[in-house]
Amino acid sequence: MLFNSFEFIFLFFPCTVLLYFFFVRFLGHEFGLGLLVFASLFFYAYWNPPYIILIITSIIVNYVLGAWLVPNKNRASKVFLVLGIALNLALLGYFKYANFFVDNINWAIGTSWNLEKIFLPLAISFFTFQQISYLVDSRQGKTREYNFLHYCLFVCFFPQLIAGPIVHHKDMLPQFMKPENLKPRWTNFAIGITIFAIGLFKKTVVADSLSVYVGPVYDDPSAAASLDFFAAWGSTLAYTFQLYFDFSGYSDMAIGCARVFGIKLPVNFFSPYKSLSIIDFWRRWHITLSSFLRDYLYIALGGNRKGKTRRYLNLFLTMLLGGLWHGAGWPFIIWGLLHGSFLMVNHAWRGAMRLAGLNLKGNQVYQLFSWLATFLAVVVAWVYFRAPTLEQGNAILWAMAGVNGAQLPGGLAAHLGDSINVLKSIGISVGFGSGSLFVTNFLWVVVAGACTVFLPNVAQIFHYYEAVLYEHESSFKAYRECSPINWRPSMSWAYASALLGLLGILTLTQVSEFLYFQF
Amino acid sequence: MLSPRRYIFAFILAFLGFSILTVSLNYMVDPYLMMDTKRWQSFNLHKTKIGRHLKISKAYHPNFGEWDTLLVGNSRIEMGLNPHHSCFLKSANKVYNLGLPGADVRQQLEYALNLIYQQPVKQVFLSIDFVDFLVLNEWQAPKGGIDLSAPPDRLRFTFDGSKNPNHTWAKFMDHYRALFSLDALFASLQTVALQSPTQSDRDNHGFNPARDYEYGVNIEGANAFFVEKMSVMENKYSKDWSLKYNNGSPSQSYALLASFLEIAKKKDIKVILFTNPFHQNFWDLLQDNNLYETHQVWLDEVQTLISNVGASDTSLWDFSADSEYIHEKVPASHLKGNPLTWFWEPAHYRKELGDLMLDRMLADQCQTESKFGVRLL
Numbered sequence: 001m002l003f004n005s006f007e008f009i010f011l012f013f014p015c016t017v018l019l020y021f022f023f024v025r026f027l028g029h030e031f032g033l034g035l036l037v038f039a040s041l042f043f044y045a046y047w048n049p050p051y052i053i054l055i056i057t058s059i060i061v062n063y064v065l066g067a068w069l070v071p072n073k074n075r076a077s078k079v080f081l082v083l084g085i086a087l088n089l090a091l092l093g094y095f096k097y098a099n100f101f102v103d104n105i106n107w108a109i110g111t112s113w114n115l116e117k118i119f120l121p122l123a124i125s126f127f128t129f130q131q132i133s134y135l136v137d138s139r140q141g142k143t144r145e146y147n148f149l150h151y152c153l154f155v156c157f158f159p160q161l162i163a164g165p166i167v168h169h170k171d172m173l174p175q176f177m178k179p180e181n182l183k184p185r186w187t188n189f190a191i192g193i194t195i196f197a198i199g200l201f202k203k204t205v206v207a208d209s210l211s212v213y214v215g216p217v218y219d220d221p222s223a224a225a226s227l228d229f230f231a232a233w234g235s236t237l238a239y240t241f242q243l244y245f246d247f248s249g250y251s252d253m254a255i256g257c258a259r260v261f262g263i264k265l266p267v268n269f270f271s272p273y274k275s276l277s278i279i280d281f282w283r284r285w286h287i288t289l290s291s292f293l294r295d296y297l298y299i300a301l302g303g304n305r306k307g308k309t310r311r312y313l314n315l316f317l318t319m320l321l322g323g324l325w326h327g328a329g330w331p332f333i334i335w336g337l338l339h340g341s342f343l344m345v346n347h348a349w350r351g352a353m354r355l356a357g358l359n360l361k362g363n364q365v366y367q368l369f370s371w372l373a374t375f376l377a378v379v380v381a382w383v384y385f386r387a388p389t390l391e392q393g394n395a396i397l398w399a400m401a402g403v404n405g406a407q408l409p410g411g412l413a414a415h416l417g418d419s420i421n422v423l424k425s426i427g428i429s430v431g432f433g434s435g436s437l438f439v440t441n442f443l444w445v446v447v448a449g450a451c452t453v454f455l456p457n458v459a460q461i462f463h464y465y466e467a468v469l470y471e472h473e474s475s476f477k478a479y480r481e482c483s484p485i486n487w488r489p490s491m492s493w494a495y496a497s498a499l500l501g502l503l504g505i506l507t508l509t510q511v512s513e514f515l516y517f518q519f
Numbered sequence: 520m521l522s523p524r525r526y527i528f529a530f531i532l533a534f535l536g537f538s539i540l541t542v543s544l545n546y547m548v549d550p551y552l553m554m555d556t557k558r559w560q561s562f563n564l565h566k567t568k569i570g571r572h573l574k575i576s577k578a579y580h581p582n583f584g585e586w587d588t589l590l591v592g593n594s595r596i597e598m599g600l601n602p603h604h605s606c607f608l609k610s611a612n613k614v615y616n617l618g619l620p621g622a623d624v625r626q627q628l629e630y631a632l633n634l635i636y637q638q639p640v641k642q643v644f645l646s647i648d649f650v651d652f653l654v655l656n657e658w659q660a661p662k663g664g665i666d667l668s669a670p671p672d673r674l675r676f677t678f679d680g681s682k683n684p685n686h687t688w689a690k691f692m693d694h695y696r697a698l699f700s701l702d703a704l705f706a707s708l709q710t711v712a713l714q715s716p717t718q719s720d721r722d723n724h725g726f727n728p729a730r731d732y733e734y735g736v737n738i739e740g741a742n743a744f745f746v747e748k749m750s751v752m753e754n755k756y757s758k759d760w761s762l763k764y765n766n767g768s769p770s771q772s773y774a775l776l777a778s779f780l781e782i783a784k785k786k787d788i789k790v791i792l793f794t795n796p797f798h799q800n801f802w803d804l805l806q807d808n809n810l811y812e813t814h815q816v817w818l819d820e821v822q823t824l825i826s827n828v829g830a831s832d833t834s835l836w837d838f839s840a841d842s843e844y845i846h847e848k849v850p851a852s853h854l855k856g857n858p859l860t861w862f863w864e865p866a867h868y869r870k871e872l873g874d875l876m877l878d879r880m881l882a883d884q885c886q887t888e889s890k891f892g893v894r895l896l
Contacts, residue, residue: 186523193530205701410747414738414855432747434735489526498533506541506701509692 001046003196003253004204006508012043016158017260021184029182033149036261040158044122051121054091055156061087062131063151069138077139084135092128095120100328123162125325127155129292134169136296146173159257163250165268166288171469172263181262190489191465192260194497195458199252200504206448207246208507213238213441217396218386224395228431229406232399234441239386240379241448244273247286252458255468267459267468270476273378273452276370278342279350281378291471293322312347316340331384331393338381409435456483464488538699545698550706552576552721553697555583565730567718568706573597573620575693577630577725578673584723586615586638591631592646594620595795595866598732599873600644602724606877606885612642616725624651624772625678626671628779633674635786642789644880645779647821649794649814649839652772653760660764665771667778678778729870732863741859742852748864749800756808762817769820777824784830791880792825793836793892794818796872798865799845814839818895825896835896838876842891 001008016039024032045052065084069077093101095118102115134154137143146154146169154172155161175181217223217235251268258265268287275281282290298318304311316337323336353359360366380397387393398404406428412435413420420430459468459476460483470476487493521529548563549556551572558564569576588607590600597618607614617630624647631643667679673689676682683689697703717734721727736744762770783790805811818837825835850857861872878889 190523190526410739410743489521489523491529494526494529495533498530499537502534502537506704509696509700
């Protein structure tokens with residue numbers, strides 16, 4: 001079920017909220033939690049009922065393994081941990097990577113093995129990671145024994161089930177037990193529906209409007225060869241902002257839904273396009289995935305404990321696998337490799353600056369340069385993230401470099417009068433079309449870009465009402481309290497959020513899935 | 520500051536208030552011409568954002584009037600044949616232009632029949648385009664022939680006159696979207712903001728006055744329109760087109776046309792078929808792609824088809840033949856605001872040429888002097 005659908009907004013969600021608090025009050029807390037588990041499984045099964053068997057099996061197996069690991073710290077438990085992780089990765093590997101693996105074997109050794117197309121079950125990448133973290137923490141003694149119902153809820157709580165934020169058991173389970181969350185609270189309702197309205201607007205109005213300019217370039221293999229500079233940049237920038245508004249919109253909606261139940265989810269985005277370095281970017285983009293990769297992969301590989309060379313190698317490998325997590329395809333691997341390389345360069349640069357005794361953090365020109373370099377690196381990498389094939393990604397990047405020339409639509413050029421001659425003298429030619437698509441493409445990009453750079457994020461806007469969980473008390477502390485816009489239950493906020501919510505509702509007749517559902 | 524409880528009530532009330540405003544605005548502006556709301560100067564007189572919604576508009580809007588004459592075809596008809604032509608006015612005909620941009624033969628005929636089953640239609644001017652009968656050589660013929668009872672998207676009646684079971688739901692959803700969707704809201708706001716004579720429009724008889732073409736020619740010049748259209752058509756017609764599918768069976772457009780003529784004959788409706796004029800550049804393009812002879816074959820086959828139906832009240836006019844009008848020179852690229860007299864671009868003729876066509880086809884009704892075109896049947 002999609003958050004941006006009639007059935008979710010007007011039926012599933014209100015009914016679940018009402019029944020949950022009714023059950024908690026009249027039947028008891030555990031019945032309430034049971035209802036949430038049932039509702040979450042229904043929410044999942046609505047998309048493709050047979051896959052519910054998969055998630056239930058995965059939950060049972062991991063719960064049993066985890067329950068065994070908690071009190072047992074002997075050598076055999078290590079075997080069980082490895083077995084548990086292997087089972088999870090095998091499940092993910094079969095559904096996500098089997099086709100990719102067979103295709104590449106065929107290509108490499110000239111065989112023609114045939115494997116039926118395997119469809120990726122929704123959310124498998126997310127619930128697998130959550131459960132691996134549970135198993136590892138169980139072995140390390142960081143978990144206590146949860147009952148099965150509570151464990152189910154940790155894995156499949158519907159607001160975060162499909163596309164995160166990836167939650168940690170230590171963050172989630174205690175919240176369901178808090179007495180103050182067992183009663184409906186108007187404050188939670190007010191915060192929840194407002195954040196949901198903002199997320200719905202971000203996804204359905206901004207991201208979906210930007211998507212119009214992405215498909216014609218990225219979904220048409222024949223388009224890339226004749227792509228010009230402006231079309232390539234227009235489309236890639238549109239995708240850059242579409243992805244952010246789509247995914248952060250989804251995260252906001254998840255945060256809003258969970259808050260109605262009194263549950264705070266972890267922050268997943270913190271204005272990533274304001275980043276002044278790639279290191280900074282990965283602290284702000286898909287934060288819960290970055291934390292998972294850091295805690296369970298980078299540190300497991302040795303982190304920075306084995307010297308600089310190993311640290312860089314670990315970083316590189318972590319990002320490479322992070323790329324592969326997003327999808328089974330060479331473009332995702334290249335995307336991961338690029339970000340791994342960017343991070344290595346970034347760390348090396350910082351090291352060099354430290355050695356040279358340079359501190360330019362207060363220098364505005366340096367900051368502007370840093371922002372521009374970071375943004376450019378991120379945009380270039382997004383090309384491979386979105387391109388269906390490496391060849392198409394390369395062709396789009398060449399076009400962005402101006403190899404195919406630059407062209408203005410005839411209708412637009414006609415409005416420029418004699419200035420068109422100046423543009424022609426620098427190699428910009430005049431093509432066909434009225435130019436209305438060209439203008440709206442760049443208009444949307446500018447507006448969306450300005451919003452990402454100049455407006456505060458949801459975590460900042462709701463700072464005084466603790467909308468999200470932070471990993472550390474100090475996370476983003478310097479930014480949290482400096483928002484020029486702060487939510488409070490006022491009439492103007494009620495009007496503004498009602499308007500945003502309505503604009504989102506107005507799009508519900510257009511079916512539009514979230515981009516991160518494919519991962 | 521409000522209490523959280525009052526905040527939620529304010530939110531809900533504001534949501535409902537904004538919703539009512541949205542529906543009211545969309546109804547009053549009627550950007551897709553579906554509700555037949557009154558047109559107001561400087562507000563919603565010109566339907567400037569209707570361009571991509573004509574199949575919705577023309578499924579519902581004609582039902583607000585009563586028509587005895589239909590002009591049927593694609594975008595050429597929509598902007599070429601004027602339902603307010605003097606001969607129609609003299610004969611007191613109530614004419615609706617059902618031209619549908621981008622529609623194939625089946626859609627054109629389905630829309631026409633949908634009105635015929637509901638309205639007292641007496642005559643139909645039916646444009647037949649050679650290019651609508653072409654199929655790619657690799658295409659397979661539809662299995663099991665043509666299903667005339669297959670429900671169309673949103674029309675009340677199917678091709679063969681049975682009621683479309685999907686109509687009520689489709690109508691509800693179309694109206695819902697026209698009143699309560701973001702697209703409609705944007706379209707309404709843009710319609711109000713862009714009430715200038717340079718924008719696209721449709722009148723209450725379904726006619727496209729081609730004001731956006733006129734504006735484009737003024738700004739970019741007719742040459743740009745010709746070059747752009749030729750580029751698109753060169754790409755299209757360089758493929759392997761034919762009048763037959765890969766198994767040798769003819770394009771299904773023939774059977775659809777024959778079925779339409781049979782229905783019209785049964786309903787005693789006069790059908791005036793005609794071919795459209797194209798600029799010489801188009802014919803040169805067909806020649807270059809070895810399609811010119813195919814066009815002649817098609818014209819012969821269409822005549823045979825019409826004769827076989829044997830309707831006495833059916834005529835066929837050919838405006839695609841060589842004539843003085845199609846050789847007009849295209850202005851140089853630097854000349855702006857210098858439209859051709861008869862064509863917007865190679866595939867779309869202007870109303871002025873459409874008037875000559877109607878003069879000829881309606882000669883027995885209002886004694887006009889036009890010699891353009893040839894009556895084949």
